[in-house]
Amino acid sequence: MSTYSIKDLEHLSGIKAHTLRIWEQRYDLMHPKRTNTNIRYYDDEDLKLILNVALLNHHGVKISKIAQMSPEERKNQVVEITSNVLAHEDQIYALTVSMIEIDEEGFDRVLTANIDKLGFEDTMTKVVYPFMVKIGILWQIGAINPAQEHFMSNLIRQKLIVAIDEFVYHGGGRKFMLFLPEGELHEISLLYAAYLIKKRGHKVIYLGQSTPSKDLEAVYQYHHPDFLITVITSSIEPKALKEYIFDLGNKFKKSEIILSGFQVLRQKIKLPPNVQLMKEMNEIYAFLESSNHIVGEK
Known part of the structure; x- marks a missing residue:
């Protein structure tokens, strides 16, 4: 289980730490834990939640409505958005959540949908490489473990090998x-x-x-x-x-x-x-x- 500070969540979600604290207090969205020395921290579930909240809010869903949704309702709406809207930042959010969850089907679904609609090269340059930059940040703050990185890398590697084999x-x-x-x-x-x-x-x-x-x-x-x-x-x-x-x-x-x-x-x-x-x-x-x-x- 990885741990994150409020600044880590800000950096990864694009939502200001001040706004995250307001959402936490007003809508009871997150429940930070505390170390033995009373320092607040967040876990994988909090990061997944905030990434999904950020995506829904970016698409016009009010935070008050998001807070009332069940986890399953939030997830279903995120899947619907990322399946039909090819905004690159949304796709990067979806890949990040799938990586954290070790969700092979979800990760593959996002990659395949982008390849079908954008083509392989645009998917790599506009979605995969920016995603990998974000993963680099996660590595720097110690927020992902080797299993998550290997999971992500191997799935992308498989897509690349299949694409390479198309050409003789x-x-x-x-x-x-x-x-x-x-x-x-x-x-x-x-x-x-x-x-x-x-x-x-x-x-x-x-x-x-x-x-x-x-x-x-x-x-x-x-x-x-x-x-x-x-x-x-x-x-x-x-x-x-x-x-x-x-x-x-x-x-x-x-x-x-x-x-x-x-x-x-x-x-x-x-x-x-x-x-x-x-x-x-x-x-x-x-x-x-x-x-x-x-x-x-x-």
Whole structure:
């Protein structure tokens, strides 16, 4: 069971802490607990409640009416709204609640509905990635546990793999080798890059999570890719990170290396000439367009 302060609830729901306190006192919506030292805190049920209340209130339902609803009535109205209204913030609320509840059917229903109506790319960029930013905040405040994070990641991963499998490489284009360094397991961004690259007709050599350096070199020597893409999000010492980046640049001089991930972006490192940063996932669109223009030069 995770615990939250009133400020955590404010940050995650978008409802000011002052307003939450008024709702709590006037409508008896939440029942904060207290630590042994008399500090107020809230639990998962309170967070789910406030996310649902925020969504209903955003859609014009008065707080006084929401307070009179049973939990089942609130849940049914939320399901109806998120099934028929594709406001991105509403979908993010729904995914967050499903993750907290470990509700696979609910999580899948939201993702599938968005993919059907928005398309896969818009769902990823407008719903899934903002949702993952919110999950990052939950991690920082210690508000979700590994089971919840693994649950969410695996469901998104499954959707990405199914989407990638729709495309068959027919020759031509550039060669992209995608991998994560040893010890790195967060591959959603890498999978999405593989989807975008493969969809645009390029060849993808996908090595995935925690790729040993010797294996990376062996595959490189066999395929001679034009580009290497990796993402580094796990904690690493600045000196070790710099050494790793320069090692990549030196070992794979004939290829262009594209780096992304929190650990790379947060540190100012002078990069080797064949290494460039990708700050946001939407930058890959422009990059792939420029790659298409120069395919004939290969």
